[in-house]
Structure formats: structure tokens, C-alpha cells
Amino acid sequence: MSISIYNTLTRKKEPFVPAEPGKVRMYVCGPTVYDSCHIGHARSVVVFDVITRYLRRRGFEVIYVRNFTDIDDKIIRRAAELKVDPKDLAERYIREFHRDMDALKVERATLEPKATEHIPQIVQIIERLMEKGYAYQANGDVFFSVTAFPGYGKLSGRKLEDMEAGARVEVDERKRDPFDFVLWKASKPGEPAWESPWGPGRPGWHIECSAMSAAYLGETFDIHGGGKDLIFPHHENEIAQSEAAFGRPFVTYWVHNGFININHEKMSKSLGNFLLIRDLLETYPPEAIRLFLLSSHYRSPIDFTPGQMEEALSGLDKLYALLQRAQAALKPDTMKGEAMFSGAYWDRFCNAMDNDFNTAQGIGVLFDAARSANRLMDETSDPGRDDFQRHIGGTVSQIRGMGDVLGLFTESAESYFESRQVQLQKEKPVDTAAVEALVAERAAARRAKDWARADAIRRHLEEMNVILEDRQEKTIWKLK
Numbered sequence: 280m281s282i283s284i285y286n287t288l289t290r291k292k293e294p295f296v297p298a299e300p301g302k303v304r305m306y307v308c309g310p311t312v313y314d315s316c317h318i319g320h321a322r323s324v325v326v327f328d329v330i331t332r333y334l335r336r337r338g339f340e341v342i343y344v345r346n347f348t349d350i351d352d353k354i355i356r357r358a359a360e361l362k363v364d365p366k367d368l369a370e371r372y373i374r375e376f377h378r379d380m381d382a383l384k385v386e387r388a389t390l391e392p393k394a395t396e397h398i399p400q401i402v403q404i405i406e407r408l409m410e411k412g413y414a415y416q417a418n419g420d421v422f423f424s425v426t427a428f429p430g431y432g433k434l435s436g437r438k439l440e441d442m443e444a445g446a447r448v449e450v451d452e453r454k455r456d457p458f459d460f461v462l463w464k465a466s467k468p469g470e471p472a473w474e475s476p477w478g479p480g481r482p483g484w485h486i487e488c489s490a491m492s493a494a495y496l497g498e499t500f501d502i503h504g505g506g507k508d509l510i511f512p513h514h515e516n517e518i519a520q521s522e523a524a525f526g527r528p529f530v531t532y533w534v535h536n537g538f539i540n541i542n543h544e545k546m547s548k549s550l551g552n553f554l555l556i557r558d559l560l561e562t563y564p565p566e567a568i569r570l571f572l573l574s575s576h577y578r579s580p581i582d583f584t585p586g587q588m589e590e591a592l593s594g595l596d597k598l599y600a601l602l603q604r605a606q607a608a609l610k611p612d613t614m615k616g617e618a619m620f621s622g623a624y625w626d627r628f629c630n631a632m633d634n635d636f637n638t639a640q641g642i643g644v645l646f647d648a649a650r651s652a653n654r655l656m657d658e659t660s661d662p663g664r665d666d667f668q669r670h671i672g673g674t675v676s677q678i679r680g681m682g683d684v685l686g687l688f689t690e691s692a693e694s695y696f697e698s699r700q701v702q703l704q705k706e707k708p709v710d711t712a713a714v715e716a717l718v719a720e721r722a723a724a725r726r727a728k729d730w731a732r733a734d735a736i737r738r739h740l741e742e743m744n745v746i747l748e749d750r751q752e753k754t755i756w757k758l759k
Contacts, residue, residue, distance in 0.1 A: 281294050281295065281633065282294070282295040282334075282337065282632075282633045283295060283633065283634060283635055284502075284532050284534060284635055284636075285534070285578060285635045286531075286532050286533055286534075287434060287510060287533035287534070287535050288433065288434055288530075288532075288533045290436075292635055293532070295532065297339070297501045297531075298499065298500070298501060298531065301338065301339060301340060302339065302340045302341075302342070303334050303339045303340070303341045303342070303501050303502065304342050304344075304496040304497065304500035304501050304502070305327075305330075305331070305341060305342070305343050305344070305496075305500070305501060305502040305503070305504065306344045306345075306346075306488070306491075306492040306495075306496055306500060306502070306503050306504070306530075307323070307327045307343070307344070307345045307388075307503070307504040307505055308345075308346065308488060308504070308505040308506075308509055308513070308514075309345040309346045309347050309348070309391070310347065310348070310372075310376060311348040311351050311353055311354065311484075312347055312348065312349055312354065312368075312369045312372035312373050312376065313351065313353040313354040313356075313357045313358075313368065313369070313372060314357065314372065315372070315375055315379075315555050315556070315557065316375065316376055316379045316380075316555065316556045316557075317546070317553045317554055317555050317556065318539055318541075318546070318554045318555075318556065318559065318568075318572075318583060319506070319538070319539050319546055320376075320556070321379070321380075321383060321556050321568065321572060322506075322536055322537075322539050322572050322581070323504075323505065323506050323536050324345075324380055324383075324385055325383060325385060325569055325572045325573065325686070326504075326536045326572070326573075326577045326636075327343075327345070327504050327534075327536075328385045328386055328686060329573060329636070329638060329684060329685060329686065330504075330534070330636050331343050331386070331388075332386070332683070332684045332685075332686070333632050333636065333684050336620065336683070336684055337629075341389070342389050342390070342495070342496065343388045343389045343390075344388060344389060344390045344391075344392065344491065344492065344495050344496060345388040345390075345391055346391065346392050346393070346394065346487065346488060346491050347369070347373055347376075347391060347392070347393045347394070348394050348484065348487065349366070349369035349370075349373070349393045349394055349395050350365065350369070350394055350395050350471060350481050350482070351484060354368060354369055355470055355471070365471050366395070366471070369393075369395075373393075375557075378557075379556040379557060379560075382556075382560055382565050383556065383560075383565045383568060383569060383686075384565055384566065384569065384686045384689050385686070386686075390495055392491045392494070392495065394482060394487040394491070395471075395473075397487065397490050397491050397494060398473045398475075398482065400490040400491070400493070400494050401463075401482045401486050401487060401490040402463075402475050402476070403490075404486060404489060404490055404493070404520070404524050405421055405462045405463055405475075405486065406476065407524045408423065408462065408520060408523055408524050409421070411523060411524070412424075412427060413427045413428060413520070413523040413524075414462055415455065416477055417453040417454075418453060418465065419465025419477055419478045419480060420453070420461055420463060420464055420465050420477075420480070421461070421462045421463040421477055422453075422454055422455070422459040422460065422461055422462065423459055423460050423461075423462050423516070423519060423520055423523075424455060424456065424459055425439065425456055425458045425459055425460070425519060426439070426455075426456050427523070428519045428522070428523050430518070430519070430522065431458075431515065431519050432515065433518070434510060434511070434514055434515050434518055434533060435510050435511035435514075435515050437511060437515075439456075439458060442458065458512075460483065460485060460512065460516050461483040462482070462483050462485075462486045462520065463475060463477055463480050463481075463482060463483060463486075464480050464481050464482070464483060465477070465478055465479070465480045466479045466480045466481060484513065485512070485513055485516040485517055485520060486520060488513075488517050489517050489520050489521040489524070489529075492521075493521070493525070498521070498525040498527055498529075499525075499527055499528050499529065499530070499531070500530060500531070501530075501531050501532060502530070502531070502532045502533075502534055503517075503529075503530040503532070503533055503534070504533075504534040504535065504536070505535060505536075506535060506536055506538070507535045507536065507537055507538060508538070509535070510535060514533065517529065518530070535578065536577045536578065537575075537577065537578050537579050537580045537581065538580050538581075539580070539581050539582075539583055540580060540581070540582045540583065541554060541582075541583050541584075542582070542583070542584050543582055543584075546583075554583065556568075562702075563588055563591075563592060564592070564595065564695070564698065564699065564702075566595055566686070566687050566688075566689065566695075567588065567591045567592040567595045568588075568591075569685065569686050569687065570591045570594060570595050570642070570685075570687065571583075571587060571588055571591035573638040573639070573641075573642060573685060574587075574591060574638075574639055574642060575639055576635075576637055576638070576639050577636060577638065578635075594646065595687075596699070597646075597649065598645070598646075598649055598678070598682075598687070598688070599688070599692045599695045599696065600692070601649045601652055601653055601675075601678070602675065602678070602679075602688065602692045603692035603693070603696070604653070604656060605652060605656070605671055605672075605675045606692065607750070608656055608662050608671060609668060609671060609672055609675070610663070610668055617676060617679070618676060618679040618680040618682070618683045619673065619676030619677050619679065619680050620680045621677075622673055622674075622676075622677045623677075624644055624645075624647070624648040624674065624677040624678070624681070625677045625680055625681065627644045627647075628641045628644045628645070628677075628680075628681045628684075631643075631644060632684070638685065641681065641684075641685070642685070644681065645678060645681045645682070645685070648674050648677060648678050648681075649678060651674060652671055652674045652675060652678075655667070655670060655671060655674075656671065696757065699757075700757060700758055703744075703757075703758035703759070704758065707744050707758060707759075709743055709744065709745065709758065714740065714743065714745055714756060717736050717739065717740055718736075718740075718747070718754055718756055720736060721733045721736040721737065721740075721747075721754070722753075722754060724736065740756070744758055744759045745757070745758060745759070746758075746759055
């Protein structure tokens with residue numbers, strides 16, 4: 280089955296056919312680095328991380344470019360508030376972005392260009408737009424003329440005559456049309472500036488992405504991604520300036536992820552419901568956050584609630600528990616821990632991912648495989664049988680293969696549960712010595728066949744938020 284992608288530009292799913300067979304060129308808009316990253320940033324980054332992983336697993340060579348906007352009005356204002364240099368502020372938040380995303384098991388993009396490192400390329404495109412009559416100068420600023428580009432609005436589906444000035448565009452009396460957008464901004468005293476044919480200034484937000492994508496991926500490339508909030512005006516403006524400058528289609532497939540709501544409300548600073556990644560990582564394992572973010576189709580909105588996160592955490596616990604159980608059941612030569620990218624479950628997973636990267640369905644296959652493995656281990660009376668070993672070993676290897684694409688199972692089950700217990704102990708402290716004593720007393724009661732006493736101790740431990748797992752060699756206890 281071939282991969283199909285929903286294309287925002289055409290508003291339909293299309294078979295994915297890259298311009299160069301076997302090679303994918305993809306650009307995703309990265310953060311404007313003036314503040315800490317929140318869960319909304321994480322969704323976009325994790326979504327395109329998984330898309331990249333899957334395309335590579337399907338045999339494509341992927342050149343993945345994700346930029347940093349490291350000069351912008353927001354950066355300048357924030358730096359002034361903190362009394363620091365804008366460059367230092369941007370570098371600080373780039374480091375923080377990397378720290379957060381590394382913690383979330385996100386693989387680095389192939390290239391991570393910065394706007395300030397591409398001023399010559401930006402100036403060159405603006406000069407070309409002016410020569411072609413698509414841009415004009417006004418008091419040191421340079422604007423793009425949207426009425427000069429007939430295709431303006433084709434991505435968002437908006438028509439200029441139906442829009443009102445001020446709807447996500449900057450109102451400026453110097454513009455020929457309210458929807459004209461800035462390509463070059465004249466600098467004010469004390470602001471960072473670069474020399475240009477129009478005087479000292481800095482690039483507008485939109486032009487940087489056209490310059491950087493062209494520099495590394497060419498004037499036309501396969502996939503451009505980002506959040507739905509970027510469709511208008513950012514991506515609409517990218518199309519206009521790139522196609523006007525280069526005279527050819529800019530991007531073949533436009534891919535946009537949906538929004539995150541917080542407890543059924545839109546996430547916004549005014550509501551004070553921004554959830555920073557660093558704060559979430561204090562409470563939840565990184566893979567639980569990934570599992571939550573991927574549990575809905577990337578184009579759908581997703582609602583962050585404590586209940587949803589607890590569900591993701593419980594699911595991750597079950598998956599790691601299955602891996603731990605299988606490791607104990609399988610012979611060393613069977614359970615080597617490698618991921619396997621073939622088999623019935625892997626094929627079902629690929630069918631889901633081929634259908635516009637449907638991670639929600641893919642995760643469903645992952646849990647089906649885990650349930651099947653658990654059921655077989657429950658029912659077998661002879662775990663040493665070759666057919667049992669092959670079946671469980673193959674299923675677990677496929678689970679690891681699916682996890683490789685989703686960014687899960689990056690640590691051993693033992694390490695995962697150890698860290699979980701440390702976290703739970705912080706949240707719900709228990710007297711470890713007292714628990715160990717009760718577990719030992721229950722073991723003695725079981726040896727003496729005093730089942731009533733053993734059950735009473737189990738119930739008492741449950742009241743202490745302690746659950747037991749009776750294994751052949753010993754009883755394991757964990758915090759709920």
C-alpha cells in the first residue's frame with residue numbers, strides 16, 4: 280500500500296509521490312525563540328518527528344529542515360524587558376528547546392537553520408521580488424503586494440475581498456493594500472540590524488522560511504508542515520513570495536497539525552492555561568506525553584486534561600509491564616530485544632500509518648498486540664515450547680518496531696518502573712520498610728496456606744496505594 284497524505288492545499292488525501300524517487304525533502308516551521316516551549320509546541324514537533332521516523336522506516340531518505348526564528352519583534356521586546364541582548368535571549372531559548380525535545384525523545388532535524396544566519400539569501404529574494412514588481416519600498420520597509428499575486432488565498436481558501444484588515448495582519452497606512460505584508464523592516468534605534476539596499480533593518484517573519492527552505496531543499500520541495508494556526512497568514516504568505524520570486528510551485532504537500540485545548544478551553548496566555556513542557560516532565564514520563572500527543576489523529580484537535588494524561592500513563596504502564604513479563608518468559612536466545620519490521624501486527628500498523636499517518640489507529644494495533652501476547656502467556660502451560668517462544672518473541676519484536684516509529688520503549692522496563700516508583704513515592708509517600716514487612720508476612724501466610732490472612736494483608740496494602748504482583752520467584756510490590 281502506498282502512503283497517502285491529506286494535502287491542505289487541495290483539501291483531499293493524495294498518494295504521496297516525492298519529486299525525487301526515494302528521497303523526501305521536508306520543511307517544518309520551528310519556534311520563535313523568545314520564551315519556554317509549551318505543550319502546543321510539543322505536539323507539532325512530536326507529530327513531525329513520527330512522520331520523519333516512519334518515512335525513513337519505509338525506506339525514504341529524508342532531509343528534514345526545521346528552523347529557528349531568532350530575530351523578531353517578540354524577541355526584541357522580551358530582551359528589552361529582561362535587559363539582555365536579543366541574540367543571547369534567542370540562544371538561551373534554543374538551548375531550552377533542545378533540552379525539552381531531547382527529554383521527549385525527539386530526534387534532531389537534519390538541519391536547524393536560524394534566520395539571522397541567512398540574511399544574504401533573504402535580501403536576494405526580496406531584490407528579485409522588487410525587480411519583478413511584486414514588492415515595493417516605503418520609508419525603509421519593503422512590502423509584498425498581495426494583489427500582484429493572483430493565487431493569493433489558495434492555501435487558506437480566503438478571498439481578499441471577503442477579509443477584513445486586522446485579522447491576523449498588521450494594519451499600516453503605508454501599505455497599498457491592507458493585506459500586504461512586510462518583507463524587510465527598517466530598524467529602530469537600539470534594535471538589531473543588518474545592512475540592505477533599503478537601509479539597515481531585519482527580515483520580516485514570512486520571508487525567512489522561503490529563503491531557508493530554498494537554500495536547503497530547493498525552490499520546490501515535497502512537504503511543508505506546521506500547526507494549523509500557521510495556514511494564514513504565514514504559510515499563505517510563504518507561497519505568495521516564493522512562487523512570485525521563483526516562478527514555480529513552492530510545495531507539493533502541505534501538512535498541518537491540529538490545536539491543543541486545555542480542559543476544553545483554547546490554550547492562551549490570557550487564560551493562564553499554558554502548560555510548559557518542563558513542568559509536565561516533572562509530573563509525567565516523557566513517553567506518556569508522547570503517547571497522549573499521538574493518541575489522536577494529528578489533524579484533529581486534542582484536549583489536554585489530567586484524566587487524559589492518566590489514561591496515557593496507564594496505557595504506557597501496561598505496555599512496559601508486557602515487555603517486562605515477556606522478558607521473564609522468553610529464553611535469552613529468543614528475547615534479544617530487537618525491533619522487528621515485519622509480521623501481521625507490523626503490517627496493520629503500516630496500513631494505519633500509510634493512511635495519512637494515523638497514529639491513533641497505529642497505537643490501537645500496538646495495544647492489540649500487547650493484549651494478544653498477555654493472553655497467550657496467561658493461557659500457556661508450557662512457556663518453554665518452541666512455538667510459544669516464537670509467537671511471543673515475534674509479537675514483542677513487532678511491538679518494539681512500532682515503538683521505534685512512535686518514539687516509545689527507549690528504556691528498559693526495569694528502568695521505566697524504577698523511575699515511576701521514584702515519582703510515585705514523591706507524590707504518595709509510603710513507609711518502604713513497613714510495606715516490605717507486610718509483603719514478607721503475606722508470603723509467610725501463603726506458605727502456611729493462611730489465605731484469609733494473605734488476602735487481608737493484600738487489601739491493607741491496597742489501602743496504602745500498594746499493588747502486588749505474585750511471580751514464580753517472588754512477590755513484587757508497586758505503588759499505584
